[in-house]
Amino acid sequence: MIDVKLCYFYPKANDFMKKYIPNLITLLNVFCGCVATVFAASNQLEMAALYVFLGIFFDFFDGLAARVLNVQSELGVQLDSLADMITSGLVPGIVMFQLLNMANFGSWSEGGSAYSFMSLMDYIPLFGFLITLGSAYRLAKFNIDENQVSSFVGLPTPANALLILSLALILQYHDNDTLNGIILNTWFLVFMTILSTYLLNANIPLFALKFKTWSFKDNAVRYIFIIISAVLLLTLRVLAVPVIIVFYVGASLVSNLSEKS
Incomplete structure (x- = not known):
């Protein structure tokens, strides 16, 4: 004989699980962003890039899962932006900091100038965090903009993160003196920081x-x-x-x- 209570319980449990599957995927994005942050702060940029790629993978599939399961929610929207802030906002800012630090002869490296700054140039690596600030501003705008459903206004933070991380990976995988000289030029990196921050918030559909x-x-x-x-x-x-x-x-x-x- 079929238990009526079980018939009632299982559909409810199934609905409960479906509701939280997209959020669990988003939290995997958060986890990847946290691990990528640790690697980026340790100047292990290749590993940082790997976890950012994984985070972006989860970022794509959390929204897809929500649409397929028909469980979109305001909580999911907010959680998604918070995850992007870490994986695609904080990490590329740290990566640009590291690149500027390398271009500026490692003024922030342990054993370098021991954080006793002698000139304004020593502060330039901090300029890389303009990307993080621009990402935060873009994500905040995105959360209150009802027009960005089927299209974006400005470069999405995951695309911008890939752009910045690609600079570090080009140094790693393309052993080319010309490319290395361009990428590790302080003013090129400053230009790229300004350009990416602009593209994040530009009024470009x-x-x-x-x-x-x-x-x-x-x-x-x-x-x-x-x-x-x-x-x-x-x-x-x-x-x-x-x-x-x-x-x-x-x-x-x-x-x-x-x-x-």
Whole structure:
């Protein structure tokens, strides 16, 4: 004989579990951000990048899980932004700090100047945290902007994090004196810090990789972007990441112009 109480309990338990699955995935993003922070602070930038990639992976799938299970919630929205603040806001700020520190002859390194600063140049690595400040401002705006549902205004923080982390990975995997000289130039890094902070909060509509249908006609820009990005990654490896970010912004601008005309 079927227990009526069990019939009532199991659907309720199932609904309870479904409700919290996306939030658990988001918390995995938080965890990855915490581990990436430890590695970035220790100047182990390759490992920091690995955990940021994992965090961004979870960041993509928490929203997907919420939509598939139909359990979107305001709590999930807020938690998602808090997770992004760590993984895609704090970590790239620390990475830029480390890059500026390397370019500035390690003034903040243990055994260097022992934190007794002799000039204004010694403070330049701190400028990297402008990325973290810009990320915080962007995420706060995103939480109260009801228009950023199917598209973004300004560069999303995960894309910006990939842009900054790619600089460290290019140093690691592309042993090229010219590239190394450019990336470890203090003023290039300052320029990249200002540019990424601007792009985060610029009033530029950018398409989101969210497919409402699988139709090529409705998603031509998205399909073309994914295909070209895959080809670039296969041919240029890590060097493809900044190229893809530039292509993403350019493709969005072209798409916006075509929609207006």
